Amino acid sequence: MKSKINKNDSKELFITKWHTSLQEIPEEDWDHLLGEQDIPFYKWNWLNELEKSKSVCNETGWQPLHMSIWKNKKIVGLAPLYLKNHSYGEFIFDNLFLQLSQELELRYYPKIIGMSPFSPIEGYKFFISQKENQDEITLLIMKNIDQFAIKNNILSCNFLYVDPNWSKVAKKFNYHSWINQQSLWQPSGEKNFSDYLTKFNANQRRNIKREQRSIRNSGVNISTIEGEQINQEIMASMYQFYKLHCSRWGIWGSKYLSRSFFKGLANSNQRDRIVLFSAHRGNPYDPLAMSLCIRNKEALWGRYWGFKEKINYLHFEVCYYSPIKWAIEQGIKKFDPGAGGSHKKRRGFNAQARISMHKWYDKRMESLMKNWYQKANSFMIQEINASNNEAPLKDSFKKL
Numbered sequence: 001m002k003s004k005i006n007k008n009d010s011k012e013l014f015i016t017k018w019h020t021s022l023q024e025i026p027e028e029d030w031d032h033l034l035g036e037q038d039i040p041f042y043k044w045n046w047l048n049e050l051e052k053s054k055s056v057c058n059e060t061g062w063q064p065l066h067m068s069i070w071k072n073k074k075i076v077g078l079a080p081l082y083l084k085n086h087s088y089g090e091f092i093f094d095n096l097f098l099q100l101s102q103e104l105e106l107r108y109y110p111k112i113i114g115m116s117p118f119s120p121i122e123g124y125k126f127f128i129s130q131k132e133n134q135d136e137i138t139l140l141i142m143k144n145i146d147q148f149a150i151k152n153n154i155l156s157c158n159f160l161y162v163d164p165n166w167s168k169v170a171k172k173f174n175y176h177s178w179i180n181q182q183s184l185w186q187p188s189g190e191k192n193f194s195d196y197l198t199k200f201n202a203n204q205r206r207n208i209k210r211e212q213r214s215i216r217n218s219g220v221n222i223s224t225i226e227g228e229q230i231n232q233e234i235m236a237s238m239y240q241f242y243k244l245h246c247s248r249w250g251i252w253g254s255k256y257l258s259r260s261f262f263k264g265l266a267n268s269n270q271r272d273r274i275v276l277f278s279a280h281r282g283n284p285y286d287p288l289a290m291s292l293c294i295r296n297k298e299a300l301w302g303r304y305w306g307f308k309e310k311i312n313y314l315h316f317e318v319c320y321y322s323p324i325k326w327a328i329e330q331g332i333k334k335f336d337p338g339a340g341g342s343h344k345k346r347r348g349f350n351a352q353a354r355i356s357m358h359k360w361y362d363k364r365m366e367s368l369m370k371n372w373y374q375k376a377n378s379f380m381i382q383e384i385n386a387s388n389n390e391a392p393l394k395d396s397f398k399k400l
Helices: 027-034 044-052 095-103 134-151 164-171 193-197 202-217 232-247 259-265 314-330 342-347 363-389
Strands: 015-019 062-064 066-071 074-079 082-084 111-114 156-159 176-184 221-226 274-280 289-295 299-307 334-336 350-360
Touching (some): 015 134, 027 044, 027 074, 044 259, 111 134, 134 156, 164 176, 164 350, 176 334, 176 363, 193 202, 193 314, 202 314, 202 342, 221 314, 232 259, 232 274, 232 299, 274 314, 289 314, 299 314, 314 342, 350 363
Parallel strands (some): 111 156, 299 334
Antiparallel strands (some): 015 066, 062 082, 066 074, 082 111, 176 350, 221 274, 289 299
């Protein structure tokens, strides 16, 4: 698709462009507009690596459809967007929406999605120059999305895992919030892993110590590999673990990323954000299991893992305990271990609300979904509170 140029009716002249490739937008301009929001999954390099590796492309059902706003030949606004013909890789489950649209004889796909592909990471929003009127640029982006959707008979636009404050902005444009649940670990004054253990009740504290002792008795050590220690060979191993893990789930394996994506992460622009936790019996670069996490100065995100030797409790050690220990040592303020897994609450992760925003361009669908969201959100808040109350900790989490 060629970029389309539009002009708004304000006193200032703005040009709107659609992009089917991130290569059409200069890296320095993209990252400059991200400003202080240092979320690696929205950096130009990360998103470009997804496209360059063909993990994200029209053939995989993720057609890039980014929007940029220009003023005086400078980019002043960005909206990372994708046109999708399936619902995989979003980590929210919209089967009910699909079923309802079919009953109404509406075409559900393609749909417009705003998120970082395959990454259920909180923080989506439009990226707008601080020198510009935020409301004016937001209005222009929203108008162009609406026009594109209506012109192309698209049923919905969906912003997933949005910045909580930005959800209020989307609501002004007739978007409905839908609450889903994810897990998060946050420190509460721990100076070391022993302090982390003291947060649990006696029974669960014994369970965690038993699990870790079992790992040590199997002769397995855990090493951290990060920054300049990361090379092509270790990332090739990580890809194989990722591939093996996905294959164990059969058709539900969710293998979205290509070998070349992992290879691209090993370059100097990406590896400073990577932390690998290698389980081994001697050489950390000859692992029997490994997890891949992404970091910035304040946060750690767990993304992928895999193993070639099945060892009891190894998943908990490589994906939870070792990253938490590392996070405490690094002064990390939050650790998002990734989607899924009811067992996380037994390891100190609390359930948290994650918001997505949805707009429907059919009046019947809009009317039905408006009431459904209110009921679904109320139920989800109750479920989050119940989950946190069941956590084996000394102190309960604060209710929503």
